[in-house]
Amino acid sequence: MITTTESVYEALRGVIDPELGGDIVTLGMVSGVSIDNGVVVVDIALTIAECPMRGQIEGDTVRRVKSLPGVSEVVVRTTAMTKSQRADLMAVARKRARDSAELTQVHPTTRVIAVSSGKGGVGKSSVSVNLAIALHGLGYRVGLLDADIWGFSIPRMLAAEERLEADEITRLITPVTVQGIKLVSTGLIIESEETALMWRGLMLSKALEQFLKQVSWGELDYLVIDMPPGTGDIQMALSRLLPQAEMVVVTTPQKAAQKVAVRVADMARRSYMPIVGVIENMSGFTCEHGVTYDLFGAGGGSELADDLSVPLIARIPLDAAVVTGGDEGLPVTSADPNNPAALAFQRAAEILVGLVPPAQDETCTGRIAKLLEGLESQPAQVTA
Secondary structure (H helix, E strand, C coil), X not given: CCCCHHXXXXXXXXXXXXXXXXXXXXXXXXXXXXXXCCEEEEEEEECCCCCXXXXXXXXXXXXXXXXXXXXXXXXXXXXXXXXXXXXXHHHHHHHHHHHCCCCCCCCCCCEEEEEECCCCCCCHHHHHHHHHHHHXXXXXXXXXXXXXXXXXXXXXXXXXXXXXXXXXXXXXXXXXXXXXXXXXEHHHCCCCCCCCCCCXXXXXXXXXXXXXXXXXXXXXXXXXXXXXXCCCHHHHHHHHHCCCEEEEEEECCCHHHHHHHHHHHHHHHHCCCCXXXXXXXXXXXXXXXXXXXXXXCXXXXXXXXXXXXXXXXXXXXXXXXXXXXXXXXXXXXXXXXXXXXXXXHHHHHHHHHHHCCCHHHHCHHHHHHHHHHHHHHCCCCCCC
Protein backbone atom coordinates (compact mmCIF):
# COMPACT_ATOMS: atom_id res chain seq x y z
CA MET A 1 0.00 0.00 0.00
CA ILE A 2 1.17 3.52 -0.83
CA THR A 3 0.42 6.45 1.43
CA THR A 4 -1.36 9.27 -0.34
CA THR A 5 -1.89 12.90 0.55
CA GLU A 6 -5.54 12.11 1.30
CA SER A 7 -4.58 9.36 3.77
CA VAL A 8 -2.16 11.74 5.52
CA TYR A 9 -4.91 14.34 5.93
CA GLU A 10 -7.21 11.62 7.27
CA ALA A 11 -4.58 10.64 9.83
CA LEU A 12 -4.10 14.26 10.83
CA ARG A 13 -7.79 14.48 11.74
CA GLY A 14 -6.80 12.54 14.82
CA VAL A 15 -4.43 15.31 15.96
CA ILE A 16 -6.41 17.50 18.37
CA ASP A 17 -5.51 21.02 19.46
CA PRO A 18 -5.95 20.72 23.27
CA GLU A 19 -6.95 24.35 23.70
CA LEU A 20 -9.46 24.67 20.86
CA GLY A 21 -10.84 21.14 21.15
CA GLY A 22 -10.84 20.40 17.40
CA ASP A 23 -8.63 18.51 14.98
CA ILE A 24 -5.95 20.49 13.16
CA VAL A 25 -7.42 19.75 9.72
CA THR A 26 -10.92 21.03 10.51
CA LEU A 27 -9.44 24.04 12.27
CA GLY A 28 -7.46 24.89 9.13
CA MET A 29 -4.07 24.56 10.80
CA VAL A 30 -2.59 22.20 8.17
CA SER A 31 -1.23 24.45 5.42
CA GLY A 32 0.36 21.73 3.30
CA VAL A 33 1.37 18.06 2.92
CA SER A 34 4.01 16.61 0.58
CA ILE A 35 5.33 13.06 0.12
CA ASP A 36 8.69 12.08 -1.41
CA ASN A 37 10.13 8.55 -1.24
CA GLY A 38 8.49 7.75 2.09
CA VAL A 39 9.30 11.13 3.65
CA VAL A 40 6.17 13.07 4.59
CA VAL A 41 6.45 16.80 5.20
CA VAL A 42 3.55 18.39 7.11
CA ASP A 43 3.27 22.17 7.31
CA ILE A 44 1.31 23.36 10.35
CA ALA A 45 0.36 26.95 11.10
CA LEU A 46 0.11 27.62 14.84
CA THR A 47 -1.81 30.51 16.36
CA ILE A 48 1.43 32.02 17.65
CA ALA A 49 5.07 31.05 17.14
CA GLU A 50 5.57 30.32 20.87
CA CYS A 51 2.41 28.19 21.13
CA PRO A 52 2.72 26.16 24.39
CA MET A 53 0.92 23.23 22.71
CA ARG A 54 3.48 23.08 19.90
CA GLY A 55 5.38 20.08 21.27
CA GLN A 56 2.23 18.02 21.80
CA ILE A 57 0.81 18.84 18.36
CA GLU A 58 4.13 18.03 16.63
CA GLY A 59 4.50 14.76 18.55
CA ASP A 60 0.94 13.63 17.81
CA THR A 61 1.43 14.51 14.14
CA VAL A 62 4.61 12.44 13.84
CA ARG A 63 3.12 9.40 15.58
CA ARG A 64 -0.09 9.33 13.55
CA VAL A 65 1.48 9.95 10.15
CA LYS A 66 4.38 7.54 10.76
CA SER A 67 1.88 4.75 11.41
CA LEU A 68 0.78 4.92 7.76
CA PRO A 69 2.20 2.25 5.40
CA GLY A 70 5.37 3.17 3.52
CA VAL A 71 6.22 6.22 5.66
CA SER A 72 9.87 6.21 6.74
CA GLU A 73 10.14 9.72 8.15
CA VAL A 74 7.85 12.57 9.15
CA VAL A 75 9.01 16.17 9.09
CA VAL A 76 6.82 18.79 10.78
CA ARG A 77 7.39 22.41 9.81
CA THR A 78 5.57 24.97 11.95
CA THR A 79 4.89 28.61 11.21
CA ALA A 80 2.82 31.33 12.91
CA MET A 81 -0.58 32.16 11.50
CA THR A 82 -1.29 35.46 9.85
CA LYS A 83 -3.96 37.76 11.29
CA SER A 84 -6.54 36.61 8.76
CA GLN A 85 -5.72 32.94 9.38
CA ARG A 86 -6.22 33.42 13.12
CA ALA A 87 -9.57 35.10 12.46
CA ASP A 88 -10.66 32.15 10.30
CA LEU A 89 -9.47 29.71 12.95
CA MET A 90 -11.44 31.42 15.73
CA ALA A 91 -14.54 31.48 13.53
CA VAL A 92 -14.31 27.70 13.12
CA ALA A 93 -13.65 27.24 16.84
CA ARG A 94 -16.68 29.38 17.80
CA LYS A 95 -18.93 27.43 15.44
CA ARG A 96 -17.69 24.12 16.84
CA ALA A 97 -18.40 25.35 20.36
CA ARG A 98 -21.97 26.27 19.39
CA ASP A 99 -22.54 22.99 17.55
CA SER A 100 -21.31 20.92 20.50
CA ALA A 101 -22.97 22.97 23.25
CA GLU A 102 -24.08 20.99 26.30
CA LEU A 103 -27.77 20.85 27.13
CA THR A 104 -29.14 23.50 29.47
CA GLN A 105 -32.40 23.74 31.42
CA VAL A 106 -33.73 26.03 28.68
CA HIS A 107 -36.07 23.88 26.60
CA PRO A 108 -34.85 23.40 22.99
CA THR A 109 -38.13 24.83 21.65
CA THR A 110 -37.83 28.04 23.69
CA ARG A 111 -37.14 31.10 21.56
CA VAL A 112 -34.23 32.99 23.14
CA ILE A 113 -34.03 36.74 22.50
CA ALA A 114 -30.81 38.42 23.66
CA VAL A 115 -31.50 42.16 24.03
CA SER A 116 -28.09 43.73 23.48
CA SER A 117 -26.36 47.06 23.02
CA GLY A 118 -22.89 48.29 22.22
CA LYS A 119 -22.86 50.73 25.16
CA GLY A 120 -24.70 51.48 28.36
CA GLY A 121 -27.33 54.17 28.82
CA VAL A 122 -29.53 53.28 25.84
CA GLY A 123 -32.38 51.88 27.95
CA LYS A 124 -31.71 48.24 27.17
CA SER A 125 -33.11 46.98 30.49
CA SER A 126 -36.30 49.01 30.07
CA VAL A 127 -36.70 47.52 26.61
CA SER A 128 -36.12 43.98 27.96
CA VAL A 129 -38.71 44.35 30.73
CA ASN A 130 -41.41 45.97 28.62
CA LEU A 131 -40.81 43.57 25.75
CA ALA A 132 -41.20 40.61 28.14
CA ILE A 133 -44.41 42.12 29.58
CA ALA A 134 -45.77 42.73 26.08
CA LEU A 135 -45.01 39.16 24.98
CA HIS A 136 -46.77 37.86 28.10
CA GLY A 137 -49.70 40.12 27.25
CA LEU A 138 -49.97 38.35 23.89
CA GLY A 139 -50.55 35.09 25.75
CA TYR A 140 -47.05 33.61 25.66
CA ARG A 141 -45.10 31.94 28.46
CA VAL A 142 -42.16 34.24 29.06
CA GLY A 143 -38.96 34.09 31.09
CA LEU A 144 -36.62 37.00 31.77
CA LEU A 145 -32.95 36.48 32.57
CA ASP A 146 -31.02 39.46 33.91
CA ALA A 147 -27.59 38.62 32.50
CA ASP A 148 -26.13 41.98 33.50
CA ILE A 149 -24.47 40.29 36.46
CA TRP A 150 -22.78 43.43 37.81
CA GLY A 151 -25.34 46.04 36.83
CA PHE A 152 -28.59 44.16 37.50
CA SER A 153 -31.69 46.35 37.52
CA ILE A 154 -34.57 44.09 36.48
CA PRO A 155 -35.72 43.16 40.04
CA ARG A 156 -36.42 46.83 40.84
CA MET A 157 -38.16 47.38 37.51
CA LEU A 158 -40.55 44.53 38.27
CA ALA A 159 -40.75 45.13 42.04
CA ALA A 160 -39.46 41.60 42.67
CA GLU A 161 -38.75 40.99 46.35
CA GLU A 162 -38.66 37.18 46.61
CA ARG A 163 -35.33 35.39 46.77
CA LEU A 164 -34.19 32.60 44.50
CA GLU A 165 -34.34 29.20 46.18
CA ALA A 166 -33.21 25.71 45.18
CA ASP A 167 -35.38 22.62 45.32
CA GLU A 168 -34.17 20.30 48.10
CA ILE A 169 -34.50 17.20 45.91
CA THR A 170 -33.51 18.29 42.40
CA ARG A 171 -31.15 21.06 43.56
CA LEU A 172 -32.49 23.16 40.71
CA ILE A 173 -33.16 26.85 41.28
CA THR A 174 -36.78 27.97 40.94
CA PRO A 175 -37.29 31.30 39.15
CA VAL A 176 -39.29 34.03 40.86
CA THR A 177 -42.61 34.60 39.13
CA VAL A 178 -43.54 38.28 39.07
CA GLN A 179 -46.19 39.96 36.94
CA GLY A 180 -46.57 36.69 35.04
CA ILE A 181 -42.86 36.54 34.14
CA LYS A 182 -40.35 33.93 35.33
CA LEU A 183 -37.41 36.02 36.52
CA VAL A 184 -33.81 35.17 37.42
CA SER A 185 -31.24 37.80 38.44
CA THR A 186 -28.23 38.11 40.72
CA GLY A 187 -30.28 40.87 42.36
CA LEU A 188 -32.48 38.09 43.77
CA ILE A 189 -29.50 36.40 45.44
CA ILE A 190 -27.58 39.14 47.24
CA GLU A 191 -28.73 40.81 50.47
CA SER A 192 -29.62 44.17 48.95
CA GLU A 193 -29.40 45.98 45.61
CA GLU A 194 -26.73 48.26 47.08
CA THR A 195 -24.31 45.33 47.45
CA ALA A 196 -21.49 45.47 44.90
CA LEU A 197 -20.55 42.27 43.08
CA MET A 198 -16.77 42.31 42.73
CA TRP A 199 -16.42 39.36 40.37
CA ARG A 200 -13.89 38.79 37.62
CA GLY A 201 -14.74 37.73 34.08
CA LEU A 202 -14.58 33.97 34.66
CA MET A 203 -17.05 34.22 37.55
CA LEU A 204 -19.43 36.25 35.38
CA SER A 205 -19.57 33.59 32.68
CA LYS A 206 -19.90 30.87 35.35
CA ALA A 207 -22.87 32.74 36.85
CA LEU A 208 -24.54 32.84 33.44
CA GLU A 209 -23.83 29.13 32.99
CA GLN A 210 -25.45 28.38 36.35
CA PHE A 211 -28.53 30.41 35.43
CA LEU A 212 -28.90 28.37 32.25
CA LYS A 213 -27.98 24.90 33.54
CA GLN A 214 -29.25 24.95 37.13
CA VAL A 215 -32.48 26.96 36.88
CA SER A 216 -35.74 25.08 36.35
CA TRP A 217 -37.11 27.30 33.58
CA GLY A 218 -39.81 24.85 32.53
CA GLU A 219 -41.51 25.16 29.17
CA LEU A 220 -41.33 28.72 27.88
CA ASP A 221 -42.30 30.22 24.56
CA TYR A 222 -39.79 33.06 24.91
CA LEU A 223 -36.78 33.70 27.12
CA VAL A 224 -35.76 37.36 27.01
CA ILE A 225 -32.18 37.96 28.15
CA ASP A 226 -31.14 41.43 29.28
CA MET A 227 -27.49 41.45 28.24
CA PRO A 228 -24.76 43.66 29.70
CA PRO A 229 -23.46 46.31 27.29
CA GLY A 230 -20.49 45.58 25.09
CA THR A 231 -18.83 42.43 23.75
CA GLY A 232 -17.26 40.76 26.76
CA ASP A 233 -17.32 37.48 28.68
CA ILE A 234 -21.11 37.21 29.04
CA GLN A 235 -21.72 37.71 25.33
CA MET A 236 -19.15 35.10 24.36
CA ALA A 237 -20.45 32.64 26.95
CA LEU A 238 -24.05 33.04 25.78
CA SER A 239 -23.19 32.28 22.15
CA ARG A 240 -21.48 29.10 23.34
CA LEU A 241 -24.11 27.96 25.85
CA LEU A 242 -27.29 28.79 23.93
CA PRO A 243 -26.86 28.14 20.20
CA GLN A 244 -30.57 28.94 19.63
CA ALA A 245 -30.17 32.51 20.93
CA GLU A 246 -30.97 35.38 18.57
CA MET A 247 -30.16 39.04 19.08
CA VAL A 248 -32.16 42.25 19.12
CA VAL A 249 -29.88 45.30 19.07
CA VAL A 250 -30.96 48.39 21.02
CA THR A 251 -29.64 51.82 20.08
CA THR A 252 -30.58 55.47 20.45
CA PRO A 253 -31.02 57.74 17.41
CA GLN A 254 -27.67 59.48 17.77
CA LYS A 255 -24.84 58.48 15.43
CA ALA A 256 -22.39 57.74 18.24
CA ALA A 257 -24.68 55.08 19.74
CA GLN A 258 -25.37 53.62 16.31
CA LYS A 259 -21.67 53.25 15.49
CA VAL A 260 -21.01 51.57 18.85
CA ALA A 261 -23.98 49.23 18.35
CA VAL A 262 -22.37 47.95 15.16
CA ARG A 263 -19.70 46.30 17.32
CA VAL A 264 -22.12 44.09 19.26
CA ALA A 265 -23.75 43.12 15.97
CA ASP A 266 -20.33 42.23 14.56
CA MET A 267 -19.65 40.06 17.62
CA ALA A 268 -22.99 38.29 17.15
CA ARG A 269 -22.32 37.44 13.55
CA ARG A 270 -18.78 36.28 14.24
CA SER A 271 -20.30 34.00 16.92
CA TYR A 272 -22.96 32.74 14.47
CA MET A 273 -25.79 34.37 16.43
CA PRO A 274 -28.59 35.62 14.14
CA ILE A 275 -29.64 39.26 14.47
CA VAL A 276 -33.43 39.60 14.45
CA GLY A 277 -33.68 43.38 14.20
CA VAL A 278 -33.05 46.78 15.74
CA ILE A 279 -35.05 48.73 18.32
CA GLU A 280 -34.46 52.47 18.46
CA ASN A 281 -35.06 53.71 22.00
CA MET A 282 -35.55 57.36 23.10
CA SER A 283 -36.65 58.06 19.56
CA GLY A 284 -38.18 61.46 20.20
CA PHE A 285 -40.00 63.48 22.85
CA THR A 286 -43.51 64.78 22.14
CA CYS A 287 -44.63 67.61 24.42
CA GLU A 288 -48.19 68.28 25.59
CA HIS A 289 -48.69 70.62 22.62
CA GLY A 290 -48.01 67.79 20.16
CA VAL A 291 -44.59 69.03 19.04
CA THR A 292 -41.90 66.33 18.75
CA TYR A 293 -38.29 67.11 19.64
CA ASP A 294 -35.42 64.83 18.57
CA LEU A 295 -33.41 65.31 21.74
CA PHE A 296 -31.01 62.48 20.92
CA GLY A 297 -30.79 63.06 17.18
CA ALA A 298 -32.61 61.14 14.47
CA GLY A 299 -32.10 58.29 12.03
CA GLY A 300 -29.58 56.18 13.95
CA GLY A 301 -31.89 53.19 14.29
CA SER A 302 -32.83 53.16 10.61
CA GLU A 303 -29.21 53.48 9.51
CA LEU A 304 -28.13 50.68 11.82
CA ALA A 305 -30.91 48.41 10.56
CA ASP A 306 -29.92 49.18 6.97
CA ASP A 307 -26.25 48.52 7.72
CA LEU A 308 -27.12 45.14 9.25
CA SER A 309 -29.77 44.30 6.62
CA VAL A 310 -32.36 43.62 9.33
CA PRO A 311 -35.72 45.27 10.06
CA LEU A 312 -36.20 48.23 12.37
CA ILE A 313 -38.62 46.60 14.81
CA ALA A 314 -39.70 49.74 16.68
CA ARG A 315 -39.04 53.33 17.57
CA ILE A 316 -39.74 53.78 21.28
CA PRO A 317 -40.54 57.43 22.11
CA LEU A 318 -38.81 59.19 24.99
CA ASP A 319 -41.43 59.24 27.76
CA ALA A 320 -41.12 59.96 31.48
CA ALA A 321 -43.65 57.20 32.17
CA VAL A 322 -41.08 54.59 31.11
CA VAL A 323 -38.60 55.85 33.70
CA THR A 324 -41.22 56.27 36.42
CA GLY A 325 -42.61 52.82 35.77
CA GLY A 326 -39.17 51.28 36.05
CA ASP A 327 -38.43 53.04 39.33
CA GLU A 328 -41.78 52.05 40.85
CA GLY A 329 -41.79 48.48 39.61
CA LEU A 330 -44.74 49.06 37.28
CA PRO A 331 -43.55 48.86 33.66
CA VAL A 332 -45.42 51.27 31.42
CA THR A 333 -46.60 48.42 29.17
CA SER A 334 -48.70 46.97 32.00
CA ALA A 335 -49.37 50.13 34.06
CA ASP A 336 -50.57 52.34 31.20
CA PRO A 337 -51.25 50.24 28.05
CA ASN A 338 -52.49 53.25 26.08
CA ASN A 339 -49.31 55.27 26.65
CA PRO A 340 -47.48 55.93 23.33
CA ALA A 341 -44.36 54.12 24.59
CA ALA A 342 -46.47 51.18 25.81
CA LEU A 343 -48.17 50.95 22.42
CA ALA A 344 -44.75 50.98 20.74
CA PHE A 345 -43.57 48.10 22.95
CA GLN A 346 -46.74 46.14 22.22
CA ARG A 347 -46.26 46.63 18.51
CA ALA A 348 -42.60 45.62 18.84
CA ALA A 349 -43.66 42.38 20.54
CA GLU A 350 -46.12 41.62 17.74
CA ILE A 351 -43.46 42.22 15.09
CA LEU A 352 -40.95 40.12 17.04
CA VAL A 353 -43.41 37.21 17.18
CA GLY A 354 -43.77 37.51 13.42
CA LEU A 355 -40.01 37.46 12.93
CA VAL A 356 -39.35 34.72 15.51
CA PRO A 357 -42.58 32.73 15.85
CA PRO A 358 -43.07 30.33 18.78
CA ALA A 359 -41.49 26.98 18.04
CA GLN A 360 -44.74 25.02 18.32
CA ASP A 361 -46.19 27.11 15.49
CA GLU A 362 -43.39 25.96 13.21
CA THR A 363 -43.47 22.23 13.96
CA CYS A 364 -45.36 19.74 11.84
CA THR A 365 -47.47 18.66 14.81
CA GLY A 366 -48.19 22.29 15.61
CA ARG A 367 -49.46 22.91 12.10
CA ILE A 368 -51.57 19.74 12.18
CA ALA A 369 -53.06 20.85 15.51
CA LYS A 370 -53.96 24.22 14.01
CA LEU A 371 -55.54 22.50 11.02
CA LEU A 372 -57.62 20.21 13.26
CA GLU A 373 -58.63 23.16 15.42
CA GLY A 374 -59.80 24.99 12.32
CA LEU A 375 -61.80 21.98 11.14
CA GLU A 376 -63.44 21.58 14.55
CA SER A 377 -64.51 25.22 14.54
CA GLN A 378 -66.32 24.84 11.24
CA PRO A 379 -70.06 24.06 11.46
CA ALA A 380 -70.96 20.48 10.68
CA GLN A 381 -72.71 19.91 7.38
CA VAL A 382 -76.01 18.06 7.64
CA THR A 383 -76.65 15.59 4.85
CA ALA A 384 -79.99 14.13 3.97
